Amino acid sequence: MTVRTSRRRPRVRAALVAAVTAAGLGAGVLGALPAAAAGESLAVQYRNGGSGSAQASPWLKVVNTGSAPVALEQIKLRYYFRSDSPLAAYRFACDWAVRGCANVTGTIGTIQESGAAADRYLEIGFTAGAGTLAPGADSGDLHLRIHRTDWQSMVQGDDYSFGATQSGYADWAKVTASVAGVQVWGTAPTVPAGPVLFDDLDYTGHDDPALAAHGWNARSGGGGPGVGGATWAPENVTFAKEAGNSVMTLRTSTAGTAESTRQSEFHSQAMKFRNGTYAARVRFADAPVTGPDGDHLVQSFFTINDLKAPNADDYAEYDFEYLPNGGWGETSNIFFATSWETYGPDGSVNQYTTSRTSFAGWHDLVLTIDDSAIVYYVDGVEFARHDARYLPERPMVIAFNQWLTDLAGHTGTEARTYEEQVDYVLHVKDRVLSPAQVGAAVAGYRAAGTSFTDTVPAS
Numbered sequence: 001m002t003v004r005t006s007r008r009r010p011r012v013r014a015a016l017v018a019a020v021t022a023a024g025l026g027a028g029v030l031g032a033l034p035a036a037a038a039g040e041s042l043a044v045q046y047r048n049g050g051s052g053s054a055q056a057s058p059w060l061k062v063v064n065t066g067s068a069p070v071a072l073e074q075i076k077l078r079y080y081f082r083s084d085s086p087l088a089a090y091r092f093a094c095d096w097a098v099r100g101c102a103n104v105t106g107t108i109g110t111i112q113e114s115g116a117a118a119d120r121y122l123e124i125g126f127t128a129g130a131g132t133l134a135p136g137a138d139s140g141d142l143h144l145r146i147h148r149t150d151w152q153s154m155v156q157g158d159d160y161s162f163g164a165t166q167s168g169y170a171d172w173a174k175v176t177a178s179v180a181g182v183q184v185w186g187t188a189p190t191v192p193a194g195p196v197l198f199d200d201l202d203y204t205g206h207d208d209p210a211l212a213a214h215g216w217n218a219r220s221g222g223g224g225p226g227v228g229g230a231t232w233a234p235e236n237v238t239f240a241k242e243a244g245n246s247v248m249t250l251r252t253s254t255a256g257t258a259e260s261t262r263q264s265e266f267h268s269q270a271m272k273f274r275n276g277t278y279a280a281r282v283r284f285a286d287a288p289v290t291g292p293d294g295d296h297l298v299q300s301f302f303t304i305n306d307l308k309a310p311n312a313d314d315y316a317e318y319d320f321e322y323l324p325n326g327g328w329g330e331t332s333n334i335f336f337a338t339s340w341e342t343y344g345p346d347g348s349v350n351q352y353t354t355s356r357t358s359f360a361g362w363h364d365l366v367l368t369i370d371d372s373a374i375v376y377y378v379d380g381v382e383f384a385r386h387d388a389r390y391l392p393e394r395p396m397v398i399a400f401n402q403w404l405t406d407l408a409g410h411t412g413t414e415a416r417t418y419e420e421q422v423d424y425v426l427h428v429k430d431r432v433l434s435p436a437q438v439g440a441a442v443a444g445y446r447a448a449g450t451s452f453t454d455t456v457p458a459s
Contacts, residue, residue, distance in 0.1 A: 041066030042185045044077060045138070046172035048163055055147035056081065056156055060124070061140065061169055062177065064133040070179060072099070072126035072133060078109075078176045080118035080189050081146070081159035082448075089149040092122055098140025103130035106144065111189075118160040118189040118448075122146055160189045160447050174447065189444045195429040197273075197398075198442070200451040201422060202246035206234040212269075214452055219265035219401075226298075226403035229258030236264035245423065246451075250402040253417040254295065256410070266422075267399035271305055272459040274395045277433040278303055278367040279442075281423035282400070284322040286333065286360040291416025296327030296409035298402065299420040301365055305396040310344030316392035318367055318374060322359045327405040335359045337376040337383055339390035353384035362423070364439070368432045380435040395459040398427060429456050 043063040050057030058079045064070050083090075092106030105125040111118060124142065133139060148154060156162045161174040176186035203211055206218040218234035236251040250264040280301050287293050302319040317340035324333045334356050341349040353376070366377040369391065376384040402420045410416070424442055433441070445453070 042070070042075070042177045042179065043171050044175045044177050044185055045169040046161070046163060046166060046175055047169045048166045049143055050145075053153040053155075054151060055145050056154055056159065056162065058122070058144050058146070058161065058175070059169075060142045060144065060175065061138045062133065062142075063138040064135055067135050069135065070133045071128075072103075072130035072139065073128045074180045075126060075133075076178045076181075077124040078178075078186075078188070079122045079124070079144075079146075079161045080111075080174070081120050081122070081156070081161060082118050083120050084148070084152070084155055088152075090120065090122075090146055091149055093145040093147070095143040095145060097142050099126070099130040103127045104142060104144075108146075158449065160444075187440055187443055189447060194431050195456040197427040197454045197456050198424070198445050198450065198452065199426075199454075200246055200424050200446065201239060201248040202451045203239045203248075205239060206237045208239075210452075215269050215454060217267055217269050219267065226263055226405060227254075227258050227261050227407055230254075230261035230263055230404070232265055233262040234264075236262055237266050248400075248422045250299075250400060250420045250422070251417060252297065252402045252404065252419075253415065254404060254407070255415045256407060256413040258407070260415075261404060261407070263401070263403040265399060265401035265403075267401075268397045270458060271395045271397050272456055273303055273398055273427055273429070274392050274459070275369045275371070276430050277426070277428040277438065278318075278369075278398065279426040279433075279435075279438045280365050280400070281362060282320070282365055283362045283421035283423075284324065284359045285419060286324045286358055288416045288418045292410060292412060292414050293416070294325055294410030295407075295416065295418070296323065296325055296405040297418050298323055298327070298405060299418075300402070301400050301422070303367070303396040303398050305392070305394050307343070311342045311346045311349075312344075313342055314393040315342045316340065316390075316394065316396055318369070318392075318396075320365050320367070320376065320378075323405075324358075324360070325409050327409065330356075332356065333358050335378075337386075339374045339386040341390050351386045351390055353386075355383070364435060366433070366435045366438050370432050377435050398425060400425075427456065 043065050045061040045063060047059045049059035060077060062075060090108045092108060094101035094104045097104050103126055107123050109121045109123055173186045176183055176188050178184060218237040219232040220234045221232055238249045239246055252263050254261040282301050284299050298321055300319055300321045304317040307315045319338045321336040323330060326332050334354055336352055336354055338350055338352040364379050368375045372388055374386040374390060375382060400422055426438060426442060
């Protein structure tokens with residue numbers, strides 16, 4: 001890995017921001033994240049114990065998957081659900097337990113943070129009379145119920161921990177377990193505090209009216225960066241389901257001429273993003289999906305604002321960029337994380353970190369910006385930390401694009417096509433989240449069935 005400053009490279013981002021303008025232009029999360037207690041290992045198994053609308057019937061087992069005994073009185077379980085109205089009150093009941101219902105406690109708790117995948121939870125505990133779990137042993141059945149105090153119907157389809165088709169016991173990560181206050185199993189419903197943009201990219205195509213309604217644009221027309229005379233083709237931005245999840249694909253094609261080169265870009269319309277956390281799950285590729293390889297391709301996830309004048313000091317840009325075939329003087333694959341202060345005739349001012357290895361495949365990319373530093377993470381590991389001199393002075397847009405730096409990498413006229421894919425995008429305003437917190441937040445939105453939310457105010 002190499003860190004340098006003042007990288008010069010032949011590209012112009014200003015055309016992107018001009019197109020955007022023309023189109024209309026500390027950490028806080030809810031819930032505990034998975035953690036390991038010293039020497040304690042548990043699993044929670046769940047089955048849906050009943051049907052009907054008057055009550056929820058979570059049946060649970062606790063399994064000791066470790067090598068030491070665990071006293072049940074040290075264990076707490078949480079089953080998360082959403083209230084049917086703000087004033088609804090709930091009660092807990094134990095119908096039957098192998099360890100005895102007299103040794104099982106249950107309380108209903110409230111989650112205060114708005115936007116969470118759940119706003120209530122049932123916390124299950126045990127008395128000393130419940131005994132100890134030996135290694136490999138389980139607690140036996142816990143047949144539990146939750147019902148409204150007024151016995152009105154409960155809607156369970158939006159409950160975080162509910163599994164309608166779970167007719168037999170199986171490990172269930174949506175119920176958490178803690179030992180002596182330390183969470184050792186499961187993922188709590190998590191949502192970032194403060195204004196948030198989350199998009200699971202569930203659209204029908206580049207012309208889906210929801211794209212514009214949600215503040216996105218698939219770029220069209222000409223302009224930089226990349227090959228002069230090439231076209232930005234909105235139809236090259238597509239959406240499809242993969243393994244039940246929506247994925248966006250950016251496609252770039254060429255037959256070795258500017259006229260045949262069609263690049264792709266997807267960006268927010270509004271410049272309203274500045275400090276905070278940016279995250280996306282992106283799939284880079286080393287080879288084209290069709291045709292011969294070799295073009296100087298750039299696959300990217302970045303945030304940027306407009307260069308108002310050459311070498312203007314209020315410009316900002318922060319890039320994750322993968323060049324599978326080299327380019328910008330590189331002869332093989334290279335990955336960049338770059339923080340820009342400005343560029344123009346007087347030279348570029350930036351700081352960048354590189355890794356000369358293949359980045360093909362899916363990667364979790366996280367960028368955090370606060371008042372002291374810019375930090376880049378790849379797959380949960382810090383990749384780069386850049387200086388405060390490169391911090392943004394103005395808001396930016398969020399963007400993904402795939403383009404060719406030139407036509408010198410492969411000079412043949414055979415048609416070839418490259419693809420970059422994106423699973424989701426997240427921005428949390430003014431909050432620095434860890435990669436684990438980002439992952440928990442995304443899981444929480446998906447568990448709640450939230451495919452899009454944007455509470456980030458216009459700047």
